Amino acid sequence: MSSRTQILAKGIAKNYSKILLRNYSNPRVLITGGLGQLGPGLANLISNRYGKDNIILTDIVKPNGEFQKKGINYLYADVLDLKNLQQIIVNHKIDWIVHFSALLSAVGEKNVPLALSVNVTGMQNILELAKQFNLKVFIPSTIGAFGPESPRNPTPDLTIQRPKTIYGVTKVYAELLGEYYAKKFGVDFRCLRFPGIISADTQPGGGTTDYAVKIFHDALETKKFECYLKPDTRLPMMYIDDCLNSVIQFMEYPSDKLAQRTYNISAMSFTPEELYNEIRKHVSDFEINYKIDSRQEIADSWPQVFDDQNARKDWKWNPEYDLPNLVQKMFTELKSIKGL
């Protein structure tokens, strides 16, 4: 063989092994509750990373025109309908489930039976499916899985958890049941406790941390914001890009290298007053006033600062955005979306 042919042959072999590796390692991913605040962004990320054909986004609502333009596969799927989910998993050869369907803290308090049904029965269905079809499964938890008896600054991974919202109660159950399925049945269950997530292009679904998204819209539109939490209410928060990257990084991490199945992750903590002061650097005549509602009691029972040292140590979690970067990025994104 000439040296040129040898080089060519080596090149083909190298590319071929790359293709094999990619095909083997690209999971086919199903997202439930995918049309909420977090789902569309994660679907984009997965589509870019594993290929458009490898993501199926599901929910019980109709996708808007903006989402449809992206060309992401969408199917109607109620997490209470086990048979339909079984069909989707088999027909679409699903490997991973990211289970986002849930009622969040504030809406959960307004409809406890529905929160129990979606957050408990729906979640149980997902774990059963993971067991039945040998799927890797991600179910997020939240800072809301802690309560007033937990140490609040900082809040470690393993401590007292006595949440006072139905949302928190159902999320503690999800953590415990997932860990039970991992131990008893070998299900590859993974769970991250997210702080309040802040994003520009998707609206939050009815949580206690939603003020920290609406404040940006109002700063640009009316330059006035009415805040339902007291100025000194400190809560852990995170920019959406860090949150979505954490899901991919954590899901790809080798199972045998994870010392836990449930981890806290954190990026920053701030109060409404601190966020307002940072926003004022961009909108100098922005005004805030405070009209406290029932969400204050929820926020007062949640962690102020999240201790995520185990995630940083075990799977190298390292968020990119702090408060100044987050505010800068939110304004850049929102101005482009609103054509300002």
Ligand SMILES: NC(=O)C1=CN([C@@H]2O[C@H](COP(=O)(O)OP(=O)(O)OC[C@H]3O[C@@H](n4cnc5c(N)ncnc54)[C@H](O)[C@@H]3O)[C@@H](O)[C@H]2O)C=CC1
């Ligand atoms: N956004 C945040 O700040 C945080 C979110 N999380 C968790 O991340 C996950 C995703 O959160 P978001 O996207 O913000 O929630 P979201 O409230 O924006 O979206 C939830 C989605 O679930 C869907 N859903 C409701 N009932 C359903 C059913 N029966 N079957 C299928 N889908 C149903 C809704 O239509 C909605 O699109 C949730 O589990 C939440 O607890 C955790 C901590 C913080």
Ligand SMILES: CC(=O)[C@H](N)C(=O)O
């Ligand atoms: C922190 C959360 O889980 C959510 N954003 C909520 O406020 O309910």
